[in-house]
Amino acid sequence: MRANTLLALISFGLVLVSCAPAPPVKEGKPAQLLWPPPPELPRYAWEASLISPASVMVETEKARLRRVMTGESIPTEPILEKPAGIAASQGQVYVADTVKRRIVVFDIVRRKVFEMGLRPPGDLIKPLALAIDGNGLVYAVDASRREVVIYDHLGLYQRTVGSPALLEYPVGIAVSPDGKRIYVVDRANNESFKHRIQVFDETGQFVKTIGRRGGQPGEFNVPVQAALGPDGTLHVLDAGNFRVQAFSPAGEFLREFGSVGNGLGQFARPRGLAIDRDSNIYVTDASFANVQVFDSQGQLLLPMGMHGIEGGPGKFVLPSGIAIDEAGRVYVADQYLRKVEVLRRLPEKEARQYLK
Numbered sequence: 001m002r003a004n005t006l007l008a009l010i011s012f013g014l015v016l017v018s019c020a021p022a023p024p025v026k027e028g029k030p031a032q033l034l035w036p037p038p039p040e041l042p043r044y045a046w047e048a049s050l051i052s053p054a055s056v057m058v059e060t061e062k063a064r065l066r067r068v069m070t071g072e073s074i075p076t077e078p079i080l081e082k083p084a085g086i087a088a089s090q091g092q093v094y095v096a097d098t099v100k101r102r103i104v105v106f107d108i109v110r111r112k113v114f115e116m117g118l119r120p121p122g123d124l125i126k127p128l129a130l131a132i133d134g135n136g137l138v139y140a141v142d143a144s145r146r147e148v149v150i151y152d153h154l155g156l157y158q159r160t161v162g163s164p165a166l167l168e169y170p171v172g173i174a175v176s177p178d179g180k181r182i183y184v185v186d187r188a189n190n191e192s193f194k195h196r197i198q199v200f201d202e203t204g205q206f207v208k209t210i211g212r213r214g215g216q217p218g219e220f221n222v223p224v225q226a227a228l229g230p231d232g233t234l235h236v237l238d239a240g241n242f243r244v245q246a247f248s249p250a251g252e253f254l255r256e257f258g259s260v261g262n263g264l265g266q267f268a269r270p271r272g273l274a275i276d277r278d279s280n281i282y283v284t285d286a287s288f289a290n291v292q293v294f295d296s297q298g299q300l301l302l303p304m305g306m307h308g309i310e311g312g313p314g315k316f317v318l319p320s321g322i323a324i325d326e327a328g329r330v331y332v333a334d335q336y337l338r339k340v341e342v343l344r345r346l347p348e349k350e351a352r353q354y355l356k
Contacts, residue, residue, distance in 0.1 A: 033314045034354060035304040035343075042351050044304055044330070046314045050093060050106045050340040052076045053113045079104055079113060083333035085129035085172075085225075086272075086321035086340065087138065092153060093331055094138055095340060096127035096321070103127060103140060105155070106340070116155025124149060128170070129185070129225060129321070134177035141173045141184065148173060148184060148200075161204040168194050172225035172273075174234060181207075181249065183234055185223045195220040197236060199251070210234075210251040215241055218253035225273040225321075227281075229296065235281060237273040242266070244273065244281060244298065257298025265292065265300035272322035274330070276345075284319040284332060291322065291332055291343075304330075304343060311337045 034042035049055065054074045067073070081099035088094065091109035101124050102117040117124035117140060125144035132138055136153040139161075146164040151157055161182055162170065172185030180202045188194035197210035197220075211220050221240030228234055233254065234247040243258035258267050268287030275281055279296035289307035294300055308315025317336035324330055328345040 034346075036302050038355055041348075042346055042354050043302065044343050044345055046341070047329070047344040048342040049313065050331075050342065051078050051080075051338070053079065056106050056108050056111055056113060058111050078338040080333075080338045080340075082335050083338065083340065084320055084335070085127065085141070086323045086331055086333045087130035087132045088323045088325040088329070088331050089132045089136065090153070090326070093323075093340060094130050094132070095333055096124075096130050096140060098126050098128065101125055101127070103130070103138070103151075103155070114155070116151055117149065119157070121160075122149050122151060122155075122157030129172045130323075131173045131175040133175045133179040135179060137179060139173055139175050139182065141170045143169055143171060146170060148182065159204065161200050162198065162206075166198055166206055168192060170198075172223065172237070174226035174228045176228060176232065176249075178202075183210075183226050183228075185226050185236065187220075187222050187224065190222075195223055195240075197223070197226065197234070197247075197251075208251060210247060211236075217256060218245070218247075220245075224271065227273045227275045229275045229279050230277055231279070233279075235273060235275060237270055237283065239267075239270050242268075242270065244283065244294075255297070257294070262287070264303065265294070271318075271320045272332070274322045274324045276324045276328060276330075282322055282324065282330065284322050286318050286320070289316040289319060291319065291330070305332070305341070309336075311339070314341065314343075316341070 033046035035044045052075050054076045083095045084098050085096040093106040095104045102115045105114050127140045128143050129141040138151045140149045146167040148161040150159050167186050168188035170184050170186050174183045182200040184198045186198050193213040195213040199207040220238050223236050224239045225237045232249040236245045242260035243256050245256045246254040271286050272284035281294040283292050290303045290305040292303050305316050316334050319332050320335050321333040330343040332341045
């Protein structure tokens with residue numbers, strides 16, 4: 001998709017979040033990739049791939065002429081090296097890159113790409129997961145620092161939460177919209193029993209531990225990510241037990257779903273977790289090279305994406321982090337293809353246009 005079209009769609013979508021329930025039907029050629037495909041009513045459409053600065057730049061005629069005259073070119077090589085966690089809000093897509101040791105930001109509204117987490121005291125070593133609260137603060141889990149580093153939306157360092165005394169090997173994070181509860185997924189090492197969720201308040205004060213290593217309800221074996229539902233329910237992707245567990249905001253076990261296998265609705269190498277405004281649960285799986293969407297009770301709704309080592313729209317090899325923004329767009333990072341895929345949730349009126 002052309003960069004200016006993506007910019008217009010997302011910018012327009014940000015306005016619609018606050019003033020209307022859904023965007024209007026788009027004119028023009030229908031999307032090529034739909035999930036599920038017709039004759040079923042499609043719910044999602046591929047929208048764009050974020051790969052390089054060219055993915056978000058909009059070139060004016062004056063800039064184009066200057067580029068032609070000077071021989072300059074728009075960078076099109078992948079800017080990501082090994083994308084891991086991802087978060088998105090207000091037209092900004094934040095991607096944690098463990099090789100570059102920083103956060104790469106696709107700023108779609110301002111039509112540029114910038115990086116954060118480079119300067120002390122907010123310099124990153126191994127950022128693995130990201131979250132954004134309702135005030136726009138960005139929370140980065142650093143497995144090597146064994147801390148959560150917090151920035152404003154432009155990348156200015158604010159503070160840290162946690163310490164090596166409290167975090168063994170943090171890999172995931174979820175933050176309440178008001179920022180008053182910070183849930184850090186701490187998987188320690190393979191020999192440790194400290195596979196758990198460490199909970200902090202907005203000041204960084206340690207509150208409690210949820211779980212320990214094991215296979216019983218409320219226990220974890222290699223937890224990798226967490227996400228909060230609209231009602232505050234904490235969901236944890238318990239990868240080693242091939243399940244998603246749900247907890248109350250206070251940390252009480254509520255329910256679980258998932259099993260190991262290669263069938264629909266099962267897990268093989270689950271990597272990323274996100275929840276939308278309707279409490280649907282999204283799980284990326286590196287073995288299936290796709291995203292599986294479940295309802296709040298764990299019933300499979302549909303899979304999205306397909307394996308494709310050659311790349312291309314809707315294709316994955318090693319999907320990792322996943323995020324959902326205010327407009328319901330789904331962002332999926334792929335470590336092998338070094339890109340972020342953008343999938344758009346379709347309002348029913350628009351979806352029905354594809355069945356005519």
